[in-house]
Amino acid sequence: MSFADRTGKSNRLIELLNEHYWNNSEISQGHKMFHEPYGYETHISPAAQSVLKRIYTTTTKHIRFTPDYIAGRSNLMLTDPVLLLEYKVTTTPRYTLRDGQWDSGQIEADAWDNYMNLISAGVRVALVIYCPYHSRPLLCEFPSSHWLTQSRSTVASTYTGSKTDYCNIALPRLRTFVEFMEQQFMVPAAISAPLINPMLDKAKADPTLQISHSPNSAYRDQRAGFNWLI
Numbered sequence: 282m283s284f285a286d287r288t289g290k291s292n293r294l295i296e297l298l299n300e301h302y303w304n305n306s307e308i309s310q311g312h313k314m315f316h317e318p319y320g321y322e323t324h325i326s327p328a329a330q331s332v333l334k335r336i337y338t339t340t341t342k343h344i345r346f347t348p349d350y351i352a353g354r355s356n357l358m359l360t361d362p363v364l365l366l367e368y369k370v371t372t373t374p375r376y377t378l379r380d381g382q383w384d385s386g387q388i389e390a391d392a393w394d395n396y397m398n399l400i401s402a403g404v405r406v407a408l409v410i411y412c413p414y415h416s417r418p419l420l421c422e423f424p425s426s427h428w429l430t431q432s433r434s435t436v437a438s439t440y441t442g443s444k445t446d447y448c449n450i451a452l453p454r455l456r457t458f459v460e461f462m463e464q465q466f467m468v469p470a471a472i473s474a475p476l477i478n479p480m481l482d483k484a485k486a487d488p489t490l491q492i493s494h495s496p497n498s499a500y501r502d503q504r505a506g507f508n509w510l511i
């Protein structure tokens with residue numbers, strides 16, 4: 282998947298979550314949550330982005346993979362009520378894993394390195410991951426090495442996009458978005474779930490957020506939502 286494709290999918294996910302969740306008065310006013318743009322794609326000009334993509338240093342990697350948003354709650358009962366929030370969409374199952382493919386996701390290796398560096402520095406970073414082929418399609422969690430099932434590996438260029446280094450992650454090891462909001466921000470599941478479920482119904486029908494099967498996969502007939510537990 283190309284950078285433009287990844288950005289388009291993430292932006293569509295953010296649009297849906299803003300519409301159905303973050304901008305809902307129950308969340309923004311009732312629970313005093315805020316959700317503000319922060320990252321590379323929202324604040325760096327296209328011309329500067331073009332330059333940064335061609336420079337491979339620790340600093341440019343940090344800039345390029347700066348998380349997308351800031352999220353927090355203005356509630357003094359929480360000891361650390363603010364975090365950086367990154368949005369990821371993983372749509373291509375690893376068909377060679379057969380039935381195990383539905384539990385395996387991918388994250389760009391350079392991005393993963395940056396998240397782990399931030400966490401090592403004491404910065405709170407969480408990833409929101411939408412995966413149309415996983416039984417729990419909307420996840421949210423603090424990155425941890427225990428997610429990894431395979432560290433940095435190179436994927437050869439295919440019809441789905443450019444050659445990129447990825448890390449493979451075990452999706453069942455992450456909390457759902459609803460669980461995360463309840464446990465980290467004290468937003469009850471009874472509030473979040475009725476807002477998230479209609480958003481997922483819309484995502485299921487969105488052509489941008491479908492499963493991208495390999496042409497070699499025997500599972501190509503499976504579509505977003507076929508195994509969702511919502």
